[in-house]
Amino acid sequence: MTPTRIGLIGLGNHAYQAYYNSTRWAPAHELVAVCDVQPERVERFTRFYAVPRSHTDYREMLAAERLDAVLVQIGHAGNGGAIRAAVEAGVHVLVEKTPVATTAEADELVELQRNRGVHVMVGFNRRFMAGYSMAREIIGRAEFGGVHLYQSQFHAGPYTEGAFAINHIVHHLDLARWLLGEIELMHVQRRVVGERQEAWSIAFEAATGTIGTIQAASTLDVRYPMERLELVGSGRNVVVDNITNLVYNRPPQQRDEDFGTAVLREGGDALVWNPSNGDYPRFTRQGYENVIHAFVTALRRGVQPGPSLADARRSIALVERLEEHVQ
Known part of the structure; x- marks a missing residue:
């Protein structure tokens, strides 16, 4: 070949x-x-x-x-x-x-x-990240009940003047489209904090009826976690934190009135994906x-x-x- x-x-x-x-x-x-x-x-x-x-x-x-x-x-x-x-x-x-x-x-x-x-x-590349790909599969399951609320944060350090929206925020606009379908912007706020520093709050609605927000600020230190996504369904949610950690919160099977030994059962409670960063290639996560x-x-x-x-x-x-x- x-x-x-x-x-x-x-x-x-x-x-x-x-x-x-x-x-x-x-x-x-x-x-x-x-x-x-x-x-x-x-x-x-x-x-x-x-x-x-x-x-x-x-x-x-x-x-x-x-x-x-x-x-x-x-x-x-x-x-x-x-x-x-x-x-x-x-x-x-x-x-x-x-x-x-x-x-x-x-x-x-x-x-x-x-x-x-x-x-x-x-x-x-966010369409190809393991964490977001897993989240997309989860929200497509019948058990999830559709996405009712979408919340994401995607921050950065001081950014090139005039490029923060087109080169950074665009990642999470595209991610929302990939996860939910086409979206319509409902309300947008922008605050200029200082040179190369700004903050955005974006509210949108998807064609499916999902409402969502994207928040982004170029005011942080890039050595700290910058990115988080939460998708809220019916009785459950999925959270992707800093792209390397996913938690799928499902209805717990242990009830308040249960006094016996707690048991983690299949089909309920939280599923967690948290790979070893030492052994897991950086590029796969990204x-x-x-x-x-x-x-x-x-x-x-x-x-x-x-x-x-x-x-x-x-x-x-x-x-x-x-x-x-x-x-």
């Missing part, structure tokens, strides 16, 4: 923290070239990792390397040019979220992609290797990997509506 030939565009910190180390999980692939416009980044990357060839111009790389796919992680303000060049060259794309800054640019690229018959996948595995697997099967750019466009539209609410 011929390996899928992959190129990596963008060699910032994310290339080290997530994408490069996660490519080893992808089936039958070969990372043949890397690219960054900054020569010092290319030099640093190739000093640490054995990559056959390197470039400082992605158009040059696309022309020279006979690639099947590229992984693009330049940033929401710069991804569009690389996506466009790859699609025009007939090369499939996995782009780190957020793919582009506006729905207008997303619409243009979706149309180009369809005309060229090329696949573009967006790396919204979903990146699952993103890349899904991308390469779909390409080898000849199907569109998801989430697609058209899907991601709906999450970008929610960010635009956020901004409209607070203007």
Whole structure:
């Protein structure tokens, strides 16, 4: 079986923290070239990792390397040019979220992609995290009774000016869509705390009738837990805390009037998922290797990997509506 030939565009910190180390999980692939416009980044990357060839111009790389796919992680303000060049060259794309800054640019690229018959996948990694995947399966069970209330918190340290909503909050807007279906923003508040520091409170309603809130502040220390999700059903809830811990609270079987020996029975009481962080790969908890595995697997099967750019466009539209609410 011929390996899928992959190129990596963008060699910032994310290339080290997530994408490069996660490519080893992808089936039958070969990372043949890397690219960054900054020569010092290319030099640093190739000093640490054995990559056959390197470039400082992605158009040059696309022309020279006979690639099947590229992984693009330049940033929401710069991804569009690389996506466009790859699609025009007939090369499939996995782009780190957020793919582009506006729905207008997303619409243009979706149309180009369809005309060229090329696949573009967006790396919204929370759709691939173990904890959130488990939560999605749980809320789909008949016993859960549907989701009545959705509450999430997703904080950060001081953030790049003007990028907190499009590059950070977008994660949990997309997560809500993935778990509940399409959502409508009902009320949005934003408070500017200081330079690179702001706080948001977002209320929404899903098409299913679920009501929810997303709270996010860029005022914290990133070394502390930043993320929490609670989904409330009928007589039970599921909580994902800091992405690495899940608790499914079910109706307890031990009653107040019971004075005998307490017994933990199947079908009741809490189920807990709390893996050993020492032995559990960091990337599995954050979903990146699952993103890349899904991308390469779909390409080898000849199907569109998801989430697609058209899907991601709906999450970008929610960010635009956020901004409209607070203007």
